Amino acid sequence: MALRSDRDVIIIGGGLAGLTAGIMLSRAGLDILILEKGTYPSHKVCGEYISNEVLPFLKSLGLDPFRLGASRISRLRVSTPSGKSIYAPLDLGAFGLSRYVLDQAMCDLAMNSGAEVLTRRKVTEVIFEQNGFSVKTNTEEAFTAPLVIGSYGKRDTLDKQLERDFIQERTGYLGVKYHIRTDYPVDEIGLDNFEGGYCGISRIEDEKYNLCYLYRRPRSAVHKTIPDIQEHIMFQNPVIRNIFSHSDFLFAKPEVIQDFSFEAKSAVEDHILMCGDAAGLITPLCGNGMSMAIHGAKILSELLIAAGVTELTPEKRRKLESEYTRQWQKHFRQRLFWGRTIQGLFGNETVSEIAIRALHAIPAVERALIAATHGSPIGA
Numbered sequence: 001m002a003l004r005s006d007r008d009v010i011i012i013g014g015g016l017a018g019l020t021a022g023i024m025l026s027r028a029g030l031d032i033l034i035l036e037k038g039t040y041p042s043h044k045v046c047g048e049y050i051s052n053e054v055l056p057f058l059k060s061l062g063l064d065p066f067r068l069g070a071s072r073i074s075r076l077r078v079s080t081p082s083g084k085s086i087y088a089p090l091d092l093g094a095f096g097l098s099r100y101v102l103d104q105a106m107c108d109l110a111m112n113s114g115a116e117v118l119t120r121r122k123v124t125e126v127i128f129e130q131n132g133f134s135v136k137t138n139t140e141e142a143f144t145a146p147l148v149i150g151s152y153g154k155r156d157t158l159d160k161q162l163e164r165d166f167i168q169e170r171t172g173y174l175g176v177k178y179h180i181r182t183d184y185p186v187d188e189i190g191l192d193n194f195e196g197g198y199c200g201i202s203r204i205e206d207e208k209y210n211l212c213y214l215y216r217r218p219r220s221a222v223h224k225t226i227p228d229i230q231e232h233i234m235f236q237n238p239v240i241r242n243i244f245s246h247s248d249f250l251f252a253k254p255e256v257i258q259d260f261s262f263e264a265k266s267a268v269e270d271h272i273l274m275c276g277d278a279a280g281l282i283t284p285l286c287g288n289g290m291s292m293a294i295h296g297a298k299i300l301s302e303l304l305i306a307a308g309v310t311e312l313t314p315e316k317r318r319k320l321e322s323e324y325t326r327q328w329q330k331h332f333r334q335r336l337f338w339g340r341t342i343q344g345l346f347g348n349e350t351v352s353e354i355a356i357r358a359l360h361a362i363p364a365v366e367r368a369l370i371a372a373t374h375g376s377p378i379g380a
């Protein structure tokens with residue numbers, strides 16, 4: 001096995017968290033290697049609705065989503081499982097842009113900032129010894145660095161190696177994404193509830209729409225396949241049935257992920273600094289997992305730049321790890337909690353029917369819940 005050059009920081013996973021860290025750390029003069037198991041551009045399971053809290057920061061990095069064709073989203077429609085829709089304004093607002101376009105643009109920025117991005121490199125092993133890391137890939141390469149950022153998303157075999165608690169559980173969560181062409185308001189995100197899940201629709205670039213749903217399959221599920229779940233469970237909501245039957249589906253088959261977890265995770269594992277979904281995944285109905293991934297990477301990068309990665313003594317490392325954990329908790333712990341709590345109201349048909357109508361009857365509570373799961377705009 002070839003031992004490849006030493007870097008200042010190795011970033012495992014080039015999604016939004018990893019690429020943001022790659023851009024910021026490279027611009028601070030650090031030697032950065034991003035190892036990504038996939039390629040760019042690629043489709044990912046995601047609602048592709050991005051809270052405006054991250055817009056000023058993205059622009060400060062040099063990425064203007066509207067130049068890439070993003071749509072502007074300013075209001076929310078929620079339907080009960082029986083198909084009754086209610087509406088609410090989105091004070092902060094959002095934009096819609098596919099991961100196919102966004103991740104590619106972020107990858108270009110990272111490379112232009114000086115980061116090396118190696119694709120088709122799945123990290124298979126990370127070992128911490130003698131105050132440094134060695135990282136191995138599926139291509140039989142090995143890299144070393146004093147610091148490793150784990151930004152490899154919701155779940156990976158690395159989580160098994162690290163024996164993280166959440167990876168043991170088969171959660172039954174299923175995420176499914178399509179791109180469609182359809183007749184739907186350009187400035188509206190729809191969140192349509194059904195027994196066991198919810199389905200989002202919102203506009204992205206090129207007059208396309210993202211249609212993405214989350215479903216929690218019960219252990220004793222009768223309907224197990226995607227067509228069966230759609231036909232027998234989701235289509236009980238007439239709004240969802242109508243969207244599916246009046247749209248052109250643009251993928252040959254949907255993007256699918258399963259068995260991810262919304263439980264609390266640790267921000268540092270065996271000295272790996274976890275970032276984005278690897279540090280904690282907020283429920284998709286909050287629509288700001290991407291903003292949190294970007295924001296978390298910004299917090300981590302600023303800490304690393306301030307600490308300096310050369311001559312990182314064990315004492316300095318310990319302080320860095322505890323400060324990162326503290327900041328992560330301060331910014332995101334409560335949002336994750338509210339995300340889980342609100343999602344809990346939507347799983348059961350009767351409860352969600354009552355909860356949606358009750359919340360809508362008290363606009364101040366409805367607004368407060370939207371605000372509790374979102375942050376304030378993040379600047380440069």
Ligand SMILES: Cc1cc2nc3c(=O)[nH]c(=O)nc-3n(C[C@H](O)[C@H](O)[C@H](O)COP(=O)(O)OP(=O)(O)OC[C@H]3O[C@@H](n4cnc5c(N)ncnc54)[C@H](O)[C@@H]3O)c2cc1C
Pocket residue numbers: 012013014015016017018035036037038044045046047048049050051121122123124151152153154156157158174175176212213214275276277278281282284287288289290291293
């Ligand atoms: C159904 C669903 C809908 C969602 N909808 C929205 C939404 O509308 N808005 C929103 O803001 N958020 C949404 N989210 C959440 C959002 O997608 C995530 O929070 C966001 O993608 C996190 O970014 P990340 O960089 O942490 O992870 P990712 O974007 O998943 O990136 C991780 C990267 O790591 C790579 N990788 C994994 N393992 C390895 C390895 N061993 N070696 C090398 N590379 C590896 C992967 O290929 C990937 O590119 C949704 C989530 C789900 C499940």
